[in-house]
Amino acid sequence: MEPQQQQNQQPPSEDGGSGKGGFLCRPSSTRWTPTTDQIRILKDLYYNNGVRSPSAEQIQRISARLRQYGKIEGKNVFYWFQNHKARERQKKRFNTDVPMQRGVGNGIWKPEESVNVKHPTANITPGFSASSSSSSGVVSVGQMGTYGYGPVTMEKSFRDCSISTGVSGGIGGSISHNFGWVGVDPYSSSYTLFDKRRSIEENLGEDQ
Amino acid sequence: MEPQQQQNQQPPSEDGGSGKGGFLCRPSSTRWTPTTDQIRILKDLYYNNGVRSPSAEQIQRISARLRQYGKIEGKNVFYWFQNHKARERQKKRFNTDVPMQRGVGNGIWKPEESVNVKHPTANITPGFSASSSSSSGVVSVGQMGTYGYGPVTMEKSFRDCSISTGVSGGIGGSISHNFGWVGVDPYSSSYTLFDKRRSIEENLGEDQ
DNA sequence: ACGATATGAATGAATG
DNA sequence: CATTCATTCATATCGT
Numbered sequence A, B: 001m002e003p004q005q006q007q008n009q010q011p012p013s014e015d016g017g018s019g020k021g022g023f024l025c026r027p028s029s030t031r032w033t034p035t036t037d038q039i040r041i042l043k044d045l046y047y048n049n050g051v052r053s054p055s056a057e058q059i060q061r062i063s064a065r066l067r068q069y070g071k072i073e074g075k076n077v078f079y080w081f082q083n084h085k086a087r088e089r090q091k092k093r094f095n096t097d098v099p100m101q102r103g104v105g106n107g108i109w110k111p112e113e114s115v116n117v118k119h120p121t122a123n124i125t126p127g128f129s130a131s132s133s134s135s136s137g138v139v140s141v142g143q144m145g146t147y148g149y150g151p152v153t154m155e156k157s158f159r160d161c162s163i164s165t166g167v168s169g170g171i172g173g174s175i176s177h178n179f180g181w182v183g184v185d186p187y188s189s190s191y192t193l194f195d196k197r198r199s200i201e202e203n204l205g206e207d208q
Numbered sequence C: 001a002c003g004a005t006a007t008g009a010a011t012g013a014a015t016g
Numbered sequence D: 001c002a003t004t005c006a007t008t009c010a011t012a013t014c015g016t
Helices: A036-048 A056-069 A074-094 A194-204 B036-048 B056-069 B074-097 B196-205
Strands: none
Touching (some): A074 B074, B036 B074
16 A cells, blocks of 8 residues: 555546436546545544544545545545554454564565655656645654655655564564554544544534 | 466575665565465465465464465465455456357366365345335346356345334434435435445435 | 566455 | 455566
8 A cells, every 4th residue: 555656546527527418427437536635634534633433423524524635425434444444453463473583574564654655666657746745745644654645755765674574663562553543542442432523523623 | 367377486586686785675576476386375275275265364374384485474365365366256257258159068167276166255236236126026036137157146135124214313323334424314214125235325415 | 678468456345 | 343345556477
């Protein structure tokens, strides 16, 4: 996910009219393709605000806010959170690699948390172009920069020299999953961490 | 896949190849390149053991075993099975379906390895499937889709005809399965008796 | 060098 | 919440 930035954020042109009526206008792509801004916001909510399983109300607000950046529906938001959360856990589950193998360049795949860093080579830059970098990256993730698709085209990337092997941070034992999100405990409650609700409401308590 | 032309698997250079450059740990390849041994084992598991979608524990075990033959991580195993299964099916979809007026003999399919008898995992028809599952019943099982899936296990179809007003009490909280996020009054029921899942698609009308 | 194909990776959508 | 399916992107590899 992060390692490579795929997918082009679909330009606002959606099907539009294609119109014509008549028949199937070819839904262009039946599935929602989040724009970079939408992803940025979603991740911000996820990591900075601890939103993991937004309630119906929250979903509505979020989707409303994200609608500014592109077509989106409630279910998209719902699924996004579901998937993001599930995958995070799943990845961890896969490689609960036994803490053996010291020092070897082994290492569990670091799931998220890698900065986007596309490609060392010439990079093909899909459709993005510079895009409005004015947005300033800004969401500044409190703990780690996770989201990948940032306007930041930081060049670089020595990715993966020895990712995680030791989990540098040193969480003793558990390998991956050092997400330092705001501190909400992912496993404790089943859903809706109302906690941040306040923040969330403030966050998107505007339009709608 | 079938037309095996498998490339000659990577030589012993699985050290990451980073070797060459003094320090730049360029992973040489961002993506996992299975060794022949790994592939052999994976296929063995797939065909001879019927492993299709290994669970987390199995994945761990498998990746641990494969690690002897080269660097590998849990996700690699996970994706491998996912992809292998998906592609096998995808291909079969074309093959099995095509109106080969030939008598059947069954010759078209070229078993790629060994026996491969999987269980029909029924795949539900995509979105289309006429919504006209009117209560009239009569689903007429004559032969739904002809997309060739052998034993079409039409899965549960329309069970659950309970109107279950469900979710009645307000949105926040028990969304069981009837997402209430839709701002549109979910209480319209009446239509809900077909398939609860449908609501997610149609309800999404969301104001706009 | 390209173009085609094979396949790893990612993720939206659904189902159980 | 876990699992699975379908699609699509990205890239490795082979063919010509």
